[in-house]
Amino acid sequence: MxxxxxxxxxxxxxxxxxxxxxxxxxxxxxxxxxxxxxxxxxxxxxxxxxxxxxxxxxxxxxxxxxxxxxxxxxxxxxxxxxxxxxxxxxxxxxxxxxxxxxxxxxxxxxxxxxxxxxxxxxxxxxxxxxxxxxxxxxxxxxxxxxxxxxxxPCDTLLSGMKFGWDLKRGHTWQLSSWKSSDDPCNADFTYGMEYDKRRHTYPESIIRKGSEKFYRTGPWNGLRYSGYPELRPNALFDYRFVYSDDEVYYSYTLKNKSRISRIVINQTTSVRQRWIWMEAEKYWKEYYKVPRDQCDYYGQCGANAECIISGNPICQCLKGFKPKSPQDWSSMDWSKGCERISPLMCQEKEKDGFMLFSGWKLPDAQNTWVNKSMNLRECRAKCLSNCSCTAYTNSDIRGEGSGCVVWFGDLYDIRQFPSGGQDLFVRISAAEIVYQEKARAERKAKRAVIIMAVLIGLACGMILIGLYIRKWRNFYEINAIISGKNCQEEEDLELPLFDLHKISTATNNFSQENKLGQGGFGPVYRGVLEGGQEIAVKRLSMWSGQGDNEFKNEVKLIAKVQHRNLVKIVGCCIYEEEKLLIYEYMPNKSLDYFIFDQSQGRLLTWPKRFQIVCGIAKGLSYLHHDSRLRIIHRDLKASNVLLDEAMNPKISDFGLARSFGGDQLEGNTNKVVGTYGYMAPEYAFGGLFSIKSDVFSFGILMLEIISGKKSIGFCYENSGATLIGYAWTLMKENNAVEFIDKCLIDSYHSMKEVLRCIHIGLLCVQQNPVDRPNMSSVVTMLSGEGVLPQPKPPGYFTQTDLWENHSPSSKLLSSCTFDTNITDVEAR
Incomplete structure (x- = not known):
């Protein structure tokens, strides 16, 4: 705009x-x-x-x-x-x-x-x-x-406002919608917290249409509303829930005052929404809304039934219950709900039992009784002692069994979540217990038959063992590395091992919605651990031989290095053929997401880009000069630089990295791996890598950050000049300002600083490695100290240079495309 x-x-x-x-x-x-x-x-x-x-x-x-x-x-x-x-x-x-x-x-x-x-x-x-x-x-x-x-309050909940009850004054903090966009008077929809101190009910937030319940969050369980598992620690806001004798309320505070966010009960669509103001685009963006789907509408399935949004039909009676009206139920009318198959044996309490249901939005808290000090065993006994009690659970899931809530009568408005819900113990009759035990025994017998068939199949499949020998060898090697028992390792790495089930739960069973990206090694997923910590999970492809080596290499190297500009590894997980690396989660994706996109690029002003350049330089300098092992990354590029919530850069992906000991400065390989457009000439065409080959990649990346253009496939008019050649030509013509990304025009205050960065970038991409500075010198240059030497003509001046130096038989390219693989070079 x-x-x-x-x-x-x-x-x-x-x-x-x-x-x-x-x-x-x-x-x-x-x-x-x-x-x-x-x-x-x-x-x-x-x-x-x-x-x-x-x-x-x-x-x-x-x-x-x-x-x-x-x-x-x-x-x-x-x-x-x-x-x-x-x-x-x-x-x-x-x-x-x-x-x-x-x-x-x-x-x-x-x-x-x-x-x-x-x-x-x-x-x-x-x-x-x-x-x-x-x-x-x-x-x-x-x-x-x-x-x-x-x-x-009116229809809006702002940061710092209370939402709930002041029990001392008998005052309520609740929202009510406008009648229309032309009339702010209270409409039918209200959103408030409902709690009865005299009857010790469980506090929960409810949207009503008139006097009828329309949506409810589920009771507060100590961490979040049981019906809203998405409410977790996040980068936008902190939240708190106060549950005392004087007050019961929810409130939130924004972590960054420059961000604007609000919660509104909408006057037309009857939904509660959180909005975030997007300053760059000048519009309100919806962060979330409720009701989210059909299962969120109050009482969708009637009494004693659960709503499963992925089910067909979505409403299903609880185990031990049947439809009260089978005819209505089969016609998708679930309003009459379900009733017990067998009545409770109330006079013979010892025969009644409970069935555990997990991942639930807890039932309506209207007919509940709460005791904050009672443990779970006492809670069970309390429920059995009352003929009307139908279910119980913990009142605070943080208490590891402390606190008790019991329900009386029918159970209403239950839904199931794939992850993040809560446990509930539902009372069932003695006859139902016998039936369930019989069904369990039948399932056990079926499993025995299946296991026998599997064993026979395994015996027939022994001929495939040879195909897995290398896989198992790598598995044991990695275990030895992580546990610190490898005879060649001098120190324990102290890298935590995670259980596969926990990682699977954290990533919603590695769902497509949680997938962040795909690399040569396999996919990367976003996850949230039980404590709320956000993680990124790299899942090694089972059939990637290169991926096995990457996994071992990354475990060895990144566990030994710690720096604010290197991505931090949280732990790993090994289970049979599954090999997972768990990293800290970077909410702002990778650097290429911003600098190569015109709209996103405007979010990275020159001061922020300069800060990113300096951060990458410090991270590389640490790897080359300050870490216990001298580490050469070999695959530095824009997509391997991740950005945290404050847009600080962190170098990632050490699968191709190599480490040196002592005074060794360079090495040679017959297997060249890396990414076109970033590899130094001596490495791409001769297999020689050193700290100076990383410096070359840094120079390319630095010029990309300044220009907003990709090195791969860049072409200036019809001359065939590379991005390096274009920068060199403009500098020699004293017209380097043309090289700068157009969206930076209004954000840099010192043209001298930008031109100095172009100069440093050209010094880093010199043809001869000896002419390139090391990274510690680059850090000093970026600080603005000293006079810069004049760069010589860089490597890869034109697109054809990339091919002429590699093979006499290679045909020169007539266009500016550059996506063809070079023989004997493994590029990613």
Whole structure:
């Protein structure tokens, strides 16, 4: 969006809100008026309060909105259902220190009802969007508010607001939707937390349509709502849940004040949504919404049934239950739910039992009883002692068995999650226990038959053992490396081993939705461990011989190096043919995702790109000069540089790396591996690799970061010049500014710094390795110290250079494409 367009929308939005350009005030004191056409702005300019007309309506309201967002976004309205017809409204402090909104003929439209008297009242709009009335004399406790708008939410929950109950005052913090985009008055949909202190019910958040339940989050289980397993530690916000004798509430705080996010109960689609403001694109992006699917609508399957969104049909009776109306059930009408197959033996309590169900959104908490100190065994006994008790579970899953919740009567609104749900013990009759045991015995017998058939099949398949010898040898070698028992290793690597089941659960069984990418070694998946830690899991392809070597190499090397600009390995997992490497998760993907895309590239300003260049240089310098082993990466490229949440670079993928001991500086190989466009000439055509071959790759990467263009396939007009040749030519013509990525024009403050970086990049890609600086010198050069030597003509000046030096029989390319494999070179 251009600057002119942005200003046009912004000014138009201000005129719609205020009717004209507004006068701004900082606060309101007694006898002062905030009139229509005047606004109050928070200290840092984030929020603004004044009079506005929503949508196409001509009615006037007093509200609070985001000041610097061009899309009209009102977060609070004082007179929601009492609009004013003319622009004659004003806000003032009366003689007893209450806020009063006056309409036509000074009629009272809305007012606060603070019972406390203030010696020197003052009204201020805080930078979190909270309108507060406080006593200016109370300087020692500025947060001792006489009244605050956060206590009276409308349809929006902001960072720092409470959502729930103040049990001491009997006050509720809940949201209610607008009737329409033209009318902010309360509509049918409300979103609040429901909790009965007298009956010890389990607190949970519920959306109601009128008096009917529409959606519920499930009870809070100590970590998250049981019906919302996606609520986990994340990079956007922190959240907390307070469950005490005085208060029961949920709240969140944004981790980065520069990010803008809000929760809204929508006035038209009846969903609760979290929105994030995308500053670069100038629009609100939906982060999540509920209800998410058909299973989220309250009571979808009736009583004693579970909803499984992947099932067919989605509603299924619990084990031990049958449809109450089979005819309705078969016609997809599940409203009547399910009933027990066999009645409970209430008078013979010892015969009743419980069946464990896992991965559930817990049933409706309306008919529950809670005890925070009772353990799980006592909870079971408590349930058995009451004929009406039908289920029990832990009240706090963090307590490892502490806390007890029991349900009475039918169980409503249950759904199953593939991961992240909660356990529930459902009461079943003695007859059902006998039936289940019989069914279990039959399944056991069937398994025995299957096992016998498998054993016979294995006996017939022994002829394939030879194909797996190398696989098993690598398996034992890797185990020896990780455990530190290899006789050639001097020190334990102390690399944690993970259970395959935990990694499978963390990645949702290596689902396609969790897949981050695919390499020559195999796929990479995003995962979340039980404690909330986010990870990236590299899953070695079972049939990749190259992948086996990469796995062993990566385990040996990366476990020994630690640096802020190298990706950190969390552990590994080995189970039979499965070999997994677990890394810290990088939320901002890889560097190539940004620098080679015009829209994403705008997010990387020159200061950020320069910071990334310096970080990569420091990481390589550590590998070459400061680590216990001298390590040559051999595959440095944009896709192997990952970015954390703060856009700090971390070098990854050490599968092709080689290590040296002592004073060794270079090596030679008959098997050249790497990526076209980044390999140094002496390595690509002679197999000679050294720290200077990594320096060449760094120079290529540095020029790509500055220009926003890929080295592979680059062509300048019809001359056939490579990216290196293009940079060299422009520098010799004193026109290096043409080399800079066009989206950086407005973000660099020192042209000298950018040109110095192009100069350093050309020094790194010299034809002769001796002419290239080492990485420690590059780090010094980037700091702006010293005079730079003049570079000589670089290697790979034109596309044909890549082929002429390799093989006399190779045909020169007539075009600028460069995606053909070179004989004897294994490129990825």
């Amino acid at each position: 251009g600057l002119f367009s942005f200003l046009f929308i912004f000014v138009g939005w201000r005129i719609i809100l205020c009717g004209s350009t507004s006068v701004v005030v900082e606060n309101i004191r007694p006898l002062q008026l905030l009139r229509d056409g005047t606004t109050m702005v928070s200290s840092e300019g984030t929020f603004e309060m004044g009079f506005f007309s929503p949508g196409s309506s001509s009615n006037r309201y007093l509200g609070i909105w985001y000041r610097n967002i061009p899309v009209p976004t009102v977060v609070w309205v004082a007179n929601r259902c009492k609009p004013m017809n003319k622009s004659s409204g004003s806000l003032t402090l009366n003689n007893v220190g209450n806020l009063v909104l006056l309409g036509e003929n000074n009629s009272v439209v809305w007012s606060t009802n603070s019972s406390k008297q203030a010696g020197k009242p003052i009204v201020e709009l805080l930078d979190n969007g909270n309108l507060v009335l406080r006593d200016e004399k109370d300087e020692n406790n500025k947060e001792n508010y006489l009244w605050q708008s956060f206590d009276y």
